[in-house]
Amino acid sequence: xxxxxxxxHQQWVGAxxxxxxxxxxxxxxxxxxxxxxxxxPRFIDPEDAEFQSTPGFTTIIVSGQGSEALPKDFPxxxxxxxxxxxxxxxxxxxxxxxxxxxxxxxxxxxxxxGRSGKMVFVVHRTEFTNQDDQPVTTVDWRWITNxxxx
Amino acid sequence: MTILDLHSHSIxxxxxxxxxxxxxxxxxKKELPLDGIVLTEHRxxxxxxxxxxxxxxxxxxxxxxxxxxxxxxxxxxFGVNEDLVNEFDFARIDNSLAxxxxxxxxxxAVAAPCHPGRVNxxxxxxxxxxxxxPGVKLVEVYNGGSRPGEDEFSETEAAKYNYLGFGGSxxxxxxxxxxxxxxxDDDITDIxxxxxxxxxxRFEAVSFRS
Numbered sequence: 001x002x003x004x005x006x007x008x009h010q011q012w013v014g015a016x017x018x019x020x021x022x023x024x025x026x027x028x029x030x031x032x033x034x035x036x037x038x039x040x041p042r043f044i045d046p047e048d049a050e051f052q053s054t055p056g057f058t059t060i061i062v063s064g065q066g067s068e069a070l071p072k073d074f075p076x077x078x079x080x081x082x083x084x085x086x087x088x089x090x091x092x093x094x095x096x097x098x099x100x101x102x103x104x105x106x107x108x109x110x111x112x113x114g115r116s117g118k119m120v121f122v123v124h125r126t127e128f129t130n131q132d133d134q135p136v137t138t139v140d141w142r143w144i145t146n147x148x149x150x
Numbered sequence: 151m152t153i154l155d156l157h158s159h160s161i162x163x164x165x166x167x168x169x170x171x172x173x174x175x176x177x178x179k180k181e182l183p184l185d186g187i188v189l190t191e192h193r194x195x196x197x198x199x200x201x202x203x204x205x206x207x208x209x210x211x212x213x214x215x216x217x218x219x220x221x222x223x224x225x226x227x228f229g230v231n232e233d234l235v236n237e238f239d240f241a242r243i244d245n246s247l248a249x250x251x252x253x254x255x256x257x258x259a260v261a262a263p264c265h266p267g268r269v270n271x272x273x274x275x276x277x278x279x280x281x282x283x284p285g286v287k288l289v290e291v292y293n294g295g296s297r298p299g300e301d302e303f304s305e306t307e308a309a310k311y312n313y314l315g316f317g318g319s320x321x322x323x324x325x326x327x328x329x330x331x332x333x334x335d336d337d338i339t340d341i342x343x344x345x346x347x348x349x350x351x352r353f354e355a356v357s358f359r360s
Contacts, residue, residue, distance in 0.1 A: 112192065113243050113271050114271060116270070
């Protein structure tokens with residue numbers, strides 16, 4: 001399968017992938033912070049005046065979806081796909097009691113070459129807002145396919 | 151004399167995990183013998199970032215270049231300017247090496263293949279199937295990300311084609327900066343000096359890998 005990145009970019013960047021809702025509570029924040037080995041009281045002490053989520057907290061909401069996070073009719077590439085990791089931009093603290101809404105879109109599609117050949121990167125973006133419609137985080141998740149071209 | 155790491159990536163590259171400030175802190179803390187670094191972000195030229203404050207704080211020259219992708223593998227471009235950015239699409243992975251070399255020359259820049267001994271993305275892998283490209287003058291013979299044998303292959307082939315060799319770490323994480331570098335006879339403080347020094351051919355690749 002030959003992949004035309006420019007066509008893909010034109011057709012799919014900006015496409016909506018769906019949305020999800022997530023209720024934040026103290027137990028979830030603590031579990032993630034402790035799993036990360038955090039020691040800062042802001043993240044592990046619910047009595048701390050600034051108690052909030054660790055910076056990477058919203059990545060767990062995005063995790064585990066695999067290619068199912070992409071639109072159903074998104075092209076299937078021939079090749080081996082891997083999770084290219086996530087980056088998080090923090091806009092506002094997340095606190096217990098918040099209800100987050102994550103709006104998911106395809107933010108970018110690009111290609112590069114490496115030792116193993118040609119790769120396609122799909123950047124899946126989730127923009128989280130809280131119950132006041134205030135942006136809290138933006139999570140960019142890169143889905144990489146090492147293309148096998150005919 | 152000046153020692154520069156000519157090949158590094160910051161978080162401006164999609165696979166870079168190092169902030170420029172952290173590179174500076176690492177160089178200072180480890181007392182690495184570097185006078186400066188060159189940021190060669192993938193498939194782009196970062197025209198907006200301003201690192202002058204870091205240069206002043208750490209006494210390290212921080213220059214900006216690019217790593218572009220061509221039909222003969224990856225190529226570093228030093229001395230990128232507005233004219234050159236308009237000559238070809240830095241974001242593409244299928245630029246013609248001949249085009250990149252010619253455009254760089256026209257615009258007063260220097261284009262040089264990096265990690266030429268690497269499969270798929272190295273110059274010499276492509277030479278094996280497509281033959282040499284006129285206009286190549288220097289290649290990165292020491293690359294901090296090379297696997298065993300790659301740099302040796304690069305050196306052998308560079309000698310065969312009479313190419314000059316330079317070095318760079320290809321660092322994507324802080325602790326890799328300075329693995330390989332280039333020692334210049336001249337004093338170099340900015341990208342204009344660097345381009346002139348590369349054209350002068352008074353330099354050699356050095357490795358600080360233990």
